[in-house]
Amino acid sequence: MVLEIAIVSGKGGVGKSTLAASIAIILAQKGMNIIAVDADAEAPNLHLVLGIERWDREESIFEGRIATIDPNKCIKCGRCRDVCRFNAIEYVDNQYVVNRWICEGCMACAFVCPTKAIKPIYRVKTGTVRIAYRTIYGFPLISSSIPPGRPNSGKLVLEAKNRARELVKEKDHIIIVDAAAGIGCQVISSLSGADLAIIVTEPTPASFSDFKRIHRLTKHFGIPAALVLNKYDLNIELSKEIEKYAIQNKIYILGRIPYDDLVPRSLTMMKPLILCYPNTKATKAILDIGQKLYEVIVNWSKWVEEYRPLRPEPLIPIIIKPEEST
Numbered sequence: 001m002v003l004e005i006a007i008v009s010g011k012g013g014v015g016k017s018t019l020a021a022s023i024a025i026i027l028a029q030k031g032m033n034i035i036a037v038d039a040d041a042e043a044p045n046l047h048l049v050l051g052i053e054r055w056d057r058e059e060s061i062f063e064g065r066i067a068t069i070d071p072n073k074c075i076k077c078g079r080c081r082d083v084c085r086f087n088a089i090e091y092v093d094n095q096y097v098v099n100r101w102i103c104e105g106c107m108a109c110a111f112v113c114p115t116k117a118i119k120p121i122y123r124v125k126t127g128t129v130r131i132a133y134r135t136i137y138g139f140p141l142i143s144s145s146i147p148p149g150r151p152n153s154g155k156l157v158l159e160a161k162n163r164a165r166e167l168v169k170e171k172d173h174i175i176i177v178d179a180a181a182g183i184g185c186q187v188i189s190s191l192s193g194a195d196l197a198i199i200v201t202e203p204t205p206a207s208f209s210d211f212k213r214i215h216r217l218t219k220h221f222g223i224p225a226a227l228v229l230n231k232y233d234l235n236i237e238l239s240k241e242i243e244k245y246a247i248q249n250k251i252y253i254l255g256r257i258p259y260d261d262l263v264p265r266s267l268t269m270m271k272p273l274i275l276c277y278p279n280t281k282a283t284k285a286i287l288d289i290g291q292k293l294y295e296v297i298v299n300w301s302k303w304v305e306e307y308r309p310l311r312p313e314p315l316i317p318i319i320i321k322p323e324e325s326t
Helices: 018-028 077-084 108-112 155-167 187-189 203-220 236-248 262-269 281-299 300-307
Strands: 002-009 034-039 058-069 089-092 097-098 116-131 141-145 173-181 196-201 227-230 250-258
Touching: 002 018, 002 187, 018 034, 018 173, 018 187, 018 196, 018 281, 034 155, 034 187, 058 097, 058 108, 058 262, 077 089, 077 196, 108 116, 116 155, 141 155, 155 187, 155 236, 173 187, 187 203, 187 236, 196 203, 203 236, 203 281, 227 236, 227 281, 236 250, 281 300
Parallel strands: 002 173, 002 196, 034 141, 034 173, 196 227, 227 250
Antiparallel strands: 058 116, 089 097, 116 141
16 A cells, blocks of 8 residues: 655644644554655755755656747847746846746737747756755655746646656555645646645644645545644643644544753754754654554544545635626
């Protein structure tokens, strides 16, 4: 059985990458075949937690297009700049030029150019997929990185996940996907094909609100969800409210982690908390979460029948025309 577990959060900075690294290590120590994927192409950091200092392979990913202006044909009419909705065309040194970091490749500028001075450049570098075939913890890590300003981060995440799937050589494998924060294209790509979404949140109003948003997304795709409540002891009342919401919405409560100021110190050591400080309350909570997740995986068929969402929830509201409402 191959399972993809996406670790997501509507809000950033809630401990998602720390938990992802710890879960990968715990399951690997229990004899499971693990592949870790850092699916935050815009701000990858899982390799820092796992102590990766060198990559075994770096692969450039090319796709898409951007516009380019031939200065010998350009008559400087400015129509291209006027039509560009992304403000990607600038007038520099008495010449119209395309800002390649902003251009989305729609080619509206080429359509209005009277002298056909604008052409597309194909196979623009989207980003890089990096592979460490064996971390010091015994499992591979696949990461992705996108240059600032380039689009298609969701596509780059898909490429990283595809490299992970290519490494699956045995029947039993667990792919741990550390997703980006929010509900954007990177997160949607991370959830694509996932069997389980672990939602990490903390007891703050902003995090609770974003927790509901990301849960709505997982429900839309029919993915069962589990909750990890980090720093739960900072606001006990709100933590109870979050857990109440989880129970009402059929979200499995995987565990709670107390606040621990040793977490940032462990990150500076490029090691997960469970290895740097094995006797803290937070470490014990993370170990319990890893054990519960292990039991979920072992009893997967029975568990998934109980916690699979009943039906996808529409993300786009239905708009009723005035004449239809009467």
